[in-house]
Amino acid sequence: MDAKKKVSIAVVKRLPRYYRYLADLLKMDITRISSKELSARMGITASQIRQDLNCFGGFGQQGYGYNVESLYNEIGKILGLDNDYRAIIVGAGNMGQALANYENFERRGFKIVGIFDVDPELVGRHIKGLEVLHSDTLDEFTKSNKVDVAMLCVPYDKTPIVADRVARLGIKGLWNFSPMDLKLPYDVVIENVHLSDGLMVLGYRLNEMLKREKEDKKKHKK
Amino acid sequence: MDAKKKVSIAVVKRLPRYYRYLADLLKMDITRISSKELSARMGITASQIRQDLNCFGGFGQQGYGYNVESLYNEIGKILGLDNDYRAIIVGAGNMGQALANYENFERRGFKIVGIFDVDPELVGRHIKGLEVLHSDTLDEFTKSNKVDVAMLCVPYDKTPIVADRVARLGIKGLWNFSPMDLKLPYDVVIENVHLSDGLMVLGYRLNEMLKREKEDKKKHKK
Numbered sequence: 001m002d003a004k005k006k007v008s009i010a011v012v013k014r015l016p017r018y019y020r021y022l023a024d025l026l027k028m029d030i031t032r033i034s035s036k037e038l039s040a041r042m043g044i045t046a047s048q049i050r051q052d053l054n055c056f057g058g059f060g061q062q063g064y065g066y067n068v069e070s071l072y073n074e075i076g077k078i079l080g081l082d083n084d085y086r087a088i089i090v091g092a093g094n095m096g097q098a099l100a101n102y103e104n105f106e107r108r109g110f111k112i113v114g115i116f117d118v119d120p121e122l123v124g125r126h127i128k129g130l131e132v133l134h135s136d137t138l139d140e141f142t143k144s145n146k147v148d149v150a151m152l153c154v155p156y157d158k159t160p161i162v163a164d165r166v167a168r169l170g171i172k173g174l175w176n177f178s179p180m181d182l183k184l185p186y187d188v189v190i191e192n193v194h195l196s197d198g199l200m201v202l203g204y205r206l207n208e209m210l211k212r213e214k215e216d217k218k219k220h221k222k
Numbered sequence: 223m224d225a226k227k228k229v230s231i232a233v234v235k236r237l238p239r240y241y242r243y244l245a246d247l248l249k250m251d252i253t254r255i256s257s258k259e260l261s262a263r264m265g266i267t268a269s270q271i272r273q274d275l276n277c278f279g280g281f282g283q284q285g286y287g288y289n290v291e292s293l294y295n296e297i298g299k300i301l302g303l304d305n306d307y308r309a310i311i312v313g314a315g316n317m318g319q320a321l322a323n324y325e326n327f328e329r330r331g332f333k334i335v336g337i338f339d340v341d342p343e344l345v346g347r348h349i350k351g352l353e354v355l356h357s358d359t360l361d362e363f364t365k366s367n368k369v370d371v372a373m374l375c376v377p378y379d380k381t382p383i384v385a386d387r388v389a390r391l392g393i394k395g396l397w398n399f400s401p402m403d404l405k406l407p408y409d410v411v412i413e414n415v416h417l418s419d420g421l422m423v424l425g426y427r428l429n430e431m432l433k434r435e436k437e438d439k440k441k442h443k444k
Binding site: 009012013015016017019020021024078079080081083085093094095097098099101102103104105108109110148149156172173175179181187189191193194195196197198199200201202203204205206207209210213 | 231234235237238239241242243246300301302303305307315316317319320321323324325326327330331332370371378394395397401403409411413415416417418419420421422423424425426427428429431432435
């Protein structure tokens with residue numbers, strides 16, 4: 001099996017979801033599953049599932065289906081969850097603190113090793129066992145600590161300048177929570193989180209459902 | 223133009239991104255754009271863009287491209303951003319407070335009208351001008367206030383029971399921030415936010431970049 005094969009980013013973006021579903025199956029002691037069953041659970045067509053998973057070299061066996069545990073492990077490896085990435089949070093406001101308290105990241109291969117802010121009200125406080133450090137000490141910190149990823153939770157207008165600074169310090173991965181598509185002229189990887197995108201999709205689906213209900217009511221009246 | 227045509231959810235999920243890019247173009251006073259230019263900006267193929275936008279009935283004109291403002295307005299309408307949805311936040315911890323402070327939602331057609339928690343430390347506090355109410359008062363609140371959407375920011379193990387409760391109160395849209403794919407046996411729309419999915423994609427892309435850099439270094443040594 002050749003996991004090094006080049007995979008499209010569209011497929012990669014679907015992998016975390018497969019990974020979560022497989023984790024659920026493992027918890028239920030389900031050891032194997034067909035693409036059809038997985039399709040019913042996930043709301044993705046069986047042929048899409050087969051096509052996606054074939055990208056990594058056919059884990060499935062005709063008539064047997066997928067071995068849940070080995071598929072789970074393989075996807076984890078492809079996503080690099082066995083890596084030890086070290087992350088800092090820049091901005092210790094509500095969003096930064098929410099991330100610090102999020103249970104899931106360490107299991108995904110990301111360890112939070114530092115939290116930074118400029119607000120004297122926040123600097124010196126402890127969050128999840130880490131002292132909030134002043135952002136002025138970032139340079140010093142990255143010199144004596146390996147840092148792979150910065151989670152940016154700073155105000156909108158501060159984001160570009162903070163992003164530029166952490167990239168210059170050699171931090172290669174940026175996870176940006178400001179509602180902007182951050183771009184930088186360096187060789188860094190940026191994932192922009194757009195919270196309100198999901199809300200807009202919710203709004204669309206809600207609209208559709210309410211329209212449907214209205215039409216159903218009309219029909220019943222007739 | 224027939225905006226009521228049935229559109230696949232995959233296309234709908236891409237619309238918020240189009241909407242953001244078009245907003246940026248408007249800010250730069252760009253009045254029209256070709257699918258080719260939009261493609262270069264967004265990292266989506268021009269043919270994908272044409273296909274996506276054709277779903278809504280061909281806003282583009284051969285040789286002219288898209289009228290940015292009218293496309294922006296149409297997508298906004300399709301996403302239902304001109305709706306007045308009323309939302310409550312359930313769970314006023316860090317994530318709930320981060321959402322309450324998020325600037326973007328009102329412009330997306332969602333007004334936050336209430337914040338709830340059970341923690342006596344939080345109940346009675348004011349966040350963005352709203353008093354945090356005790357969750358026990360939810361039933362009463364929804365009787366005298368129209369509420370369309372609940373943003374669920376409660377601990378993982380409390381999520382199913384809270385979700386069930388708000389759905390029984392007649393709230394039709396649920397935006398869930400717990401790392402679980404929430405499902406309910408009612409006619410409600412649920413959007414599950416999986417923060418760590420984006421982090422896993424970041425990890426994958428970081429891995430790929432670091433591998434590439436390593437290989438480049440090897441080549442230079444030769």
